[in-house]
Amino acid sequence: MSSSLRVTPVPAGKIGLEMLFQGLWQNKATIIVVVVLAGILSAVYAFLATPEYQVTSVLRPAAINELDALNRSEVYTLPPAQALLKVGEALESYDIRLGFFRSHQNLFKAFSRPGRTLEQSFEEFNKNSISLEVPDPKKTNTLSNYIRLEMTYPKGIDGVSILNGFVEYAINVERQQIAADLTVIVKNRLAEIEGKLNAARSSYEMDKEARIAKLAEKDVLRRAQLQDELKALRAQLKAVRSDRLALLDESINIAKSLGIQKPSTLSSLGDKSGNRSSSIIRTEINNQQVPLYFMGVEALEAERRTLLQRKSDDFTGARIAQIAKDLQLLQSNREIELLNNRKNEDLFLSNVAPLRGEQARLRSLNLDMAQLKLVVIDKLALEPIKPIKPKKVLILLSGLILGGVLGVLIALARSILLIRRNAAVDRAAHSQHAVIAESAKSER
Incomplete structure (x- = not known):
């Protein structure tokens, strides 16, 4: 048996670096083929993979005058920072996200699959699509509070409409919740005042x-x-x-x-x-x-x-x-x-003038909650210029590097196997020559 690689006999388990380099050089064609194949596969993936885009929206606290009417009502106090926090909680709420998903199913047709429930489709969207970022309170270099929303979505989905619509939906839901809370508080206070007036009437x-x-x-x-x-x-x-x-x-x-x-x-x-x-x-x-x-x-x-x-x-x-x-x-x-x-007889009730004044004030409250500005949308989601994934150059470079590593590993494996096989053949030949020589000596 002959081979293109001739080595001197070496002890079992010991392979020299020179032999490995010689083996790599003799298997350079294999390495090149593997690198080319890996590059081709990487290029195919980079150009055929579905592009993914990312849009961002930033919310900041509203101005004090935007919430002045609500705070001056002396019924519901809501500083701008707390309003931003409430909107952030709404944006992070699973129930509100699911509600937006249900009410805007035309935007989420790409997530629908046959045999899948609406909740299952929502889980696919909600798992990794929208992320919420708030400033770290430990960092003192932040100029103001903010909420950053990022959405990553594949090609074929209107991510800009989804993110902007979701922000508006969450703000409206929180505005309606505040209006409902305000209504309940006013109703409870009026009931409390009416109870006090009834008590005054009973006492009278x-x-x-x-x-x-x-x-x-x-x-x-x-x-x-x-x-x-x-x-x-x-x-x-x-x-x-x-x-x-x-x-x-x-x-x-x-x-x-x-x-x-x-x-x-x-x-x-x-x-x-x-x-x-x-x-x-x-x-x-x-x-x-x-x-x-x-x-x-x-x-x-x-x-x-x-x-x-x-x-x-x-x-x-x-x-x-x-x-x-x-x-x-x-x-x-x-x-x-x-x-x-x-x-x-109500005219003759004593110590009820403040209660009547508060009752009249609460009944005359007429806050336009539809115009209540909880936060400022500092940045709307805009159509991205290019996708963030796949990164073609990085994928090609990674494929070539991985192909090179894989080719080297294959070449090394082949070289080691060949070196060991040749060493075994040489040892067998050497043993045969030794036996023949010993036989010749004994015959003499």
């Missing part, structure tokens, strides 16, 4: 009823006291009249026994002669009380008859007239009537 009703009850009770008590006083006064006047009748009866008896028919005095009673001139007028000064019987029988009986015919003694007591007046006034309590006839 209780106070009003308590006041009416106190006034009515006071009137009842006063009426009972006046009636008791009136009854006592009438009994007293009746007793006085009875005493007067008794006194008159005694005085009449005395006057009859003394023969006093007409009103008389002590001096006239002492005049026995009875001869008095009609032209004489007697005047008597006496500091003693004149007994009643000096009034004479006629006057006393006339008074007695009058007293017996009297049906009521009320006119004799001035206090009774006053009591009657007071009882008449107690027939109706004007304050109770006014309290019961109040039309708009």
Whole structure:
């Protein structure tokens, strides 16, 4: 057996570098063929692979005046940095991405496959298509907050419309969420204010009823006291009249026994002669009380008859007239009537003016949430000039390098196998020559 590579016998397992280089040189054609094939395959892949493009959109915080109306409402506070964070959370939300995918299926036809559900198609898109980048808070060289969205997509997909539409969709979803939160907060605050007003109304009703009850009770008590006083006064006047009748009866008896028919005095009673001139007028000064019987029988009986015919003694007591007046006034309590006839009782509630003002302010809130600018789109996604993948030059260079490495490995493997095979043949020939030589010696 012969070979193009002749080597000197070497110990088993030991191959010199010179032999390897000789083997590589003798297999240079193989290396070149492998490199060319690898280059051709790389070129085929580079020119036939589906190009991939990348678009970018950048969001920054909105100006303070854009959120001023919302913040001045004193209901919902949203600084620009927090608004940007909320939009970022919406952009990163799986549910919002799925919602955009469902509502814009015409943009994602390339991801649809027969026998695949919409969610499975979305998973293919969502897995590696859109990435979100925010500044590192540990780095101090960042001038302002921002959110960067990058989307990588293959040729045949409208990535610009998808990214810009998704950004707008996420902003609208977050705007609607803020509007819904604002509506709920306003509704809850109005319910809280209404509860406080209802509590004030209940307190007012209780106070009003308590006041009416106190006034009515006071009137009842006063009426009972006046009636008791009136009854006592009438009994007293009746007793006085009875005493007067008794006194008159005694005085009449005395006057009859003394023969006093007409009103008389002590001096006239002492005049026995009875001869008095009609032209004489007697005047008597006496500091003693004149007994009643000096009034004479006629006057006393006339008074007695009058007293017996009297049906009521009320006119004799001035206090009774006053009591009657007071009882008449107690027939109706004007304050109770006014309290019961109040039309708009909310006007009389106390300490509710701030609540009414806040209620009116909340009901008059009219924020145009459709014009609320949560973030500034600093950079819209634009149609890319060239694809980012495949990178043809890099693929060709990588293919040539890999082809060269593979060719060298193949050449080395062939050289090592050939060297070992030739070494084994040489060792076998050398052993045969040694046996022949030994046989020749023994024959001699």
